Amino acid sequence: MTPIRVRIAPSPTGFFHIGNAKTALINWLYARKTGGTFILRLEDTDTERSEAQYADIICEGLRWLGIDWDEGPAFGGEAERGALGPYRQSERREIHCREAQRLVDDAKAYRCFCTKEELDAERERAQAEKRPPRYSGKCRNLTAEQIAAMGDRPYSVRFRVPEGATVIEDLVQGSVRVENKEIDDFIIVKPNGDPVFHLAVVVDDGLMEITHVMRGDDHLTNAFRHVLLFNALGYKLPTFAHLPMVLDETGKKYSKRLHGANVLDWREDGYLPETIVNYLVLLGWTPEEEGRELFTRTELVEAFSLERLGKSAGKFDLKKLQWLNGQHIRMLSPEELRDKVLPILHKAGFDTSVKSQEWLTRMAAICQEKIPTLNEIVPYTDFFFVAPTAYDEKAVAKQWGKPYAAEHLASIIAAFEPISSWDHDTLKAAFEKLVADTGLALGQFVHPTRLALTGKSVGPGLFELTELLGKDESLNRLRAAAAFVRARGDAA
RNA sequence: GACCCCAUCGUCUAGCGGUUAGGACACCGCCCUUUCACGGCGGCGGCACGGGUUCGAUUCCCGUUGGGGUCGCCA
Numbered sequence: 001m002t003p004i005r006v007r008i009a010p011s012p013t014g015f016f017h018i019g020n021a022k023t024a025l026i027n028w029l030y031a032r033k034t035g036g037t038f039i040l041r042l043e044d045t046d047t048e049r050s051e052a053q054y055a056d057i058i059c060e061g062l063r064w065l066g067i068d069w070d071e072g073p074a075f076g077g078e079a080e081r082g083a084l085g086p087y088r089q090s091e092r093r094e095i096h097c098r099e100a101q102r103l104v105d106d107a108k109a110y111r112c113f114c115t116k117e118e119l120d121a122e123r124e125r126a127q128a129e130k131r132p133p134r135y136s137g138k139c140r141n142l143t144a145e146q147i148a149a150m151g152d153r154p155y156s157v158r159f160r161v162p163e164g165a166t167v168i169e170d171l172v173q174g175s176v177r178v179e180n181k182e183i184d185d186f187i188i189v190k191p192n193g194d195p196v197f198h199l200a201v202v203v204d205d206g207l208m209e210i211t212h213v214m215r216g217d218d219h220l221t222n223a224f225r226h227v228l229l230f231n232a233l234g235y236k237l238p239t240f241a242h243l244p245m246v247l248d249e250t251g252k253k254y255s256k257r258l259h260g261a262n263v264l265d266w267r268e269d270g271y272l273p274e275t276i277v278n279y280l281v282l283l284g285w286t287p288e289e290e291g292r293e294l295f296t297r298t299e300l301v302e303a304f305s306l307e308r309l310g311k312s313a314g315k316f317d318l319k320k321l322q323w324l325n326g327q328h329i330r331m332l333s334p335e336e337l338r339d340k341v342l343p344i345l346h347k348a349g350f351d352t353s354v355k356s357q358e359w360l361t362r363m364a365a366i367c368q369e370k371i372p373t374l375n376e377i378v379p380y381t382d383f384f385f386v387a388p389t390a391y392d393e394k395a396v397a398k399q400w401g402k403p404y405a406a407e408h409l410a411s412i413i414a415a416f417e418p419i420s421s422w423d424h425d426t427l428k429a430a431f432e433k434l435v436a437d438t439g440l441a442l443g444q445f446v447h448p449t450r451l452a453l454t455g456k457s458v459g460p461g462l463f464e465l466t467e468l469l470g471k472d473e474s475l476n477r478l479r480a481a482a483a484f485v486r487a488r489g490d491a492a
Numbered sequence: 493g494a495c496c497c498c499a500u501c502g503u504c505u506a507g508c509g510g511u512u513a514g515g516a517c518a519c520c521g522c523c524c525u526u527u528c529a530c531g532g533c534g535g536c537g538g539c540a541c542g543g544g545u546u547c548g549a550u551u552c553c554c555g556u557u558g559g560g561g562u563c564g565c566c567a
Binding site: 010252253372431457458 | 494496497499503505506507515517518525526528529530559562563564566567
């Protein structure tokens with residue numbers, strides 16, 4: 001069996017699209033699963049749109065997702081590697097032109113002297129008359145004399161589409177067929193000598209000995225041209241697999257302008273890369289093991305198979321992504337979670353340096369079961385760093401609205417003051433004693449305390465949080481709350 | 493418009509001629525519980541439509557409808 005060689009060929013346009021990430025992931029998984037080679041090739045031939053720094057963004061996206069490559073260009077601070085380079089399409093111009101010339105020599109392609117203006121006019125006319133916009137075939141059969149007579153007029157090179165029909169045996173879409181007369185003689189080299197995508201991609205895939213071309217199914221109809229080119233150039237035809245695209249929540253093509261189109265948006269929003277990897281692969285692939293949805297990157301490599309790829313496009317579902325992220329957050333160790341969450345707290349303006357690593361780990365641990373995204377750490381822990389300046393109004397009405405509220409707070413304070421061993425179990429015991437002494441429900445003491453300590457009605461477990469907050473600070477906040485309640489009562 | 497692809501709960505999907513059409517997210521109850529969350533239990537909810545083929549179609553074929561894609565000297 002010949003070793004698997006797969007690739008992704010992103011165009012550096014400014015960001016790493018979620019759909020590209022999915023394609024990259026499927027290719028990467030297949031390479032890793034089979035012990036094959038995963039190649040990264042930059043399609044930067046559109047000199048007008050490509051910018052050098054854009055490539056780094058793709059690199060950052062791949063790195064974030066944990067997708068590494070075996071062959072690829074020098075970029076993102078890494079050296080070029082692989083024997084079949086260069087891996088930057090812009091550096092392969094000579095090769096593309098050489099191969100195009102070969103086609104011309106074999107009469108499989110020809111020079112076309114039509115100008116862009118002529119062709120545009122022709123296309124507009126066709127559209128106005130509601131005819132399919134087709135190339136007229138004007139230069140298809142020029143004689144050597146006619147070509148010579150053109151002198152040094154600029155020309156493009158067109159591929160001469162043969163008669164017959166073209167069939168793609170697609171791994172996911174099945175057998176797909178089209179009549180060649182539906183395909184125009186298409187341009188493969190521009191008048192300035194630049195190769196067009198269709199030529200470049202086929203030459204590169206052919207020469208880089210790509211065995212499986214797996215990409216978005218927006219390329220399915222392009223693939224007809226590509227197999228024509230593969231055959232004309234005499235390359236071995238790779239296996240094609242056109243993967244369904246990622247649609248936005250309304251079912252449309254995921255627009256670049258939409259938040260989330262850029263994979264790095266999800267990092268920004270507090271999602272784990274393993275969540276995105278897990279989610280993306282589930283959008284178009286199902287494991288053999290029925291019902292299983294939760295996978296680490298390593299488990300995916302193990303479970304992945306081409307056979308279970310689906311063929312219909314999937315809409316992006318934020319709710320499911322959030323759920324999945326919660327699952328992955330819970331798989332982290334408390335230390336890992338702490339390290340991921342600290343930068344977010346810093347960004348929110350909190351100084352965590354006053355706390356020990358051990359303390360911060362415990363803080364992360366008491367939130368681990370609760371937060372759906374990393375960013376949610378902020379509302380769950382902000383009160384540790386800044387005492388509440390206001391209390392949640394609805395909670396105030398509910399917990400402190402009763403005439404005996406001040407009295408309850410006072411008894412809580414009284415229960416806390418003598419505690420010498422300030423820990424979860426002791427605090428819990430103190431509350432239980434209050435319950436026993438008064439005959440009230442635990443919540444009657446817990447909720448007012450939470451409000452006093454955090455200013456909110458939701459958050460980590462109260463005993464855990466109180467322990468971490470410390471005795472002095474907890475009592476201060478309780479006293480401040482008692483004063484607040486008294487003032488409120490006097491006013492009313 | 494032409495060509496190509498797709499079509500099971502709201503969403504992601506399992507299913508590969510005979511199933512009470514299964515799971516997950518979401519949603520709604522209940523339980524657990526100091527809140528929230530987690531977890532557990534239960535519920536709601538689907539084979540787009542019309543023809544065939546067949547003893548029997550979610551499943552195979554054709555059409556319709558709907559969605560997507562491609563039709564560049566962009567990639």
